[in-house]
Amino acid sequence: MSYLVQEDFVRYECTCGSLSPIPKLYFCRHCLKLRCGYCVCHEVDSHYCSNCMEHLPSAEAKMKKNRCVMCFDCPNCFHTLSIRATTRAPEDGSNKGHLKHYYLSCFFCRWTTRDVGIPDQIASSGNWPLKENPHQELLSSFLEHYKVVAMRERSQKDKKPIFPRRGYSTYTEKFGLTNLIARKRAGLPSLPLPGKEVNPASIPPIKPCVATDVIDTLPASYFTDVPDLTKITTIAQRHANPMIQATVASELHPQHRHFFIKRSLRCRSCEHNVSKPEYNPASIKFKIQQAAYYHVPEIRIKTFEPLRAGKPSEIILKVTNPTSHVTSLSFSPKSEVNKGGVSDSVILDSLGAPKKTVEIPRPVVQDEPNTQVELPTEPIVLPARDDAAEYDDSGDTHNFHDDANVVVWRKGNKAAVKFRIVPDRGMKPGDRSIFSFSMEYGYVNTMPTTAEQKSPQRAEMQVNVLIAPGLIVGNLD
Known part of the structure; x- marks a missing residue:
């Protein structure tokens, strides 16, 4: 069960440049890109209670304060x-029973x-009976006051200059009702009609807080009694x-x-869902679940020799093909494709609805490799995933001409590959060894890209992998 704690040892580089373990990544089958938690849009599908499994719409859950x-x-x-x-x-002492x-x-x-x-x-x-907040009235007055202030500021911001027109095509265009109807359909609060503003006298007054210099002294028990x-x-x-x-x-x-929530994740680039659960809170199934470990070859650390600064060591990595198609793996030095990450900023239109998304650079902190790695020169072929092969002890029927110095073990869609790493000489005992490389693999996309092209298409994919096997130990004298 050692693979369950290898989450931080093998990390994949997302399209935005951040490093994450493969269980925390998603793969978009439409744009063929890796997506992390920053590269997807989070949408709330339903609110539910994890104890009684009651699920409510978002509007009703908001009224009940979630x-x-x-x-x-x-x-x-x-x-x-x-x-x-x-x-x-x-309590009255009668004989009516308990x-x-x-x-x-x-x-x-x-x-x-x-x-x-x-x-x-x-x-x-x-x-x-629940204990009420002693400052509930004061907080309610603050809330009502700033609701009206926010509506007044929004109306001034959305106010547009009115130009005289000779005629109007509709009755709603003349009196500015089109904007109100659109806001009502979108579920947004209504704004005053053009030419009318919120009367400052209608804003509920609030009682300002006054600072005081009088502070109650602590009782003598704070200094004499032993605290429990x-x-x-x-x-x-x-x-x-x-x-x-x-x-x-x-x-x-x-x-x-x-309340707990069930959320769906959507790719920010092509706006397709990469994860969508069932609406029923008692169901653990997903309508769409495009996790990366279903599409990207998975790498795990099988074993490695003690790491010493300036000394070569052998490390064996186990690679797994999760797809139902044969794939070929090749390794090369890490490519500098991703320079940094991006974050999205949503701009709202006059109705308050999302208008467009602007990408803003987001800095990404990455670990610098401090270990040299000797990569295999020949590609490694992995068969398709076969669930029955896990329970077949008769041996594999595949005939692969592998180099014994590179591929040390095979079973089904798994293979153990040997790498040679050399930590830098300047490293000290206790430092973490880190090396990286780029993995190229073939991916068969069964998702139709266009209406005319419905047959599966094969694409060559590339992903950067960063591995931190362990700490540097002292040199042997």
Whole structure:
């Protein structure tokens, strides 16, 4: 299971120039490029609760502040709270029988709502009392004030000079209703009609905060009593509820569980989806999942000799062909195709809708190789992926004329290739050895590029790989 921890040892260079392990990369089958998390657009498909699996549209989830109504998180350890039932005799002393009462309990840290004085509820559906924010009215007044201010600034920005016209083709064009209808269909807030502005007197006033020099002194118990850290909340517990930020554990109250999201990823260049999950939150399948390890040959470190500065060492890399077509691999020195990354800046039109995307250079920090590598000169052919070959012990039927000094092992669509590396002489014990090379491989694109060309097309692809096998050890005397 050593391959599970090789994420940071073998990294591929994305089209933007950033380095990422292959499980975190995507491959666009339309523009034939590697895409990392910065090269794709993230779109929210649905909001759902990971506990009760309730999914809501984005508008309804926003109204509920992206929190589930039925589920709660433990304020002590942040695990999901469960509903526990108990029986209790009637308080009036009658003989009507025991009544069921419900409370919230955490199965991990044993925290309950009874610890903070929250009364038990008669119904299991909830209606649990939550601690309100003491500054809720002040925050609401700030929010309403700046909503109107933002709308006023937006109306002044979108205001255009009105030129007199002799005639109008439609009634809506005369009174400026076309813009309002378009904004309403786009789900954007309406703006005042041309010629009308927001009245400053209609802006809700806010009470400004006043600084004071009077500070309450600490009680004497802070200096005389021994502090009990079990009764004081941690930074994580306070930040879980930023509105209240309880300082002692007796003031912790459960919070509604945050919604999770299912997102789809879209290529920024051709705007095709590279990942799209199912809408149902209980489903783990994907409608589209173009991860890079389905299309790009995967490289893993199998074994290597101890690394010493200025001394040659052998390293064996295992390469795997994940596609259903035969491919040929060849290795060459790293190419300087990618000079840096780009980020996107979206420009909005007068309606507030995305108008175009402008690419802004994004600096990319890369590790400089400090180890020389001797690459194989002959190409290496890898058969197509065969799931049944993993359980076939009879041997491979492929007849490859491989160099025994280069290819040391084969099985199915996998091959172990031997490389020779020499760390630089100036390296010290404990330094990380890094070498890189460029891998060229053949890719068969089954995605039709045009309406006329529907047959699979073969393309020659190239990707830069950076490998950091380990640390330099001391030289033997």
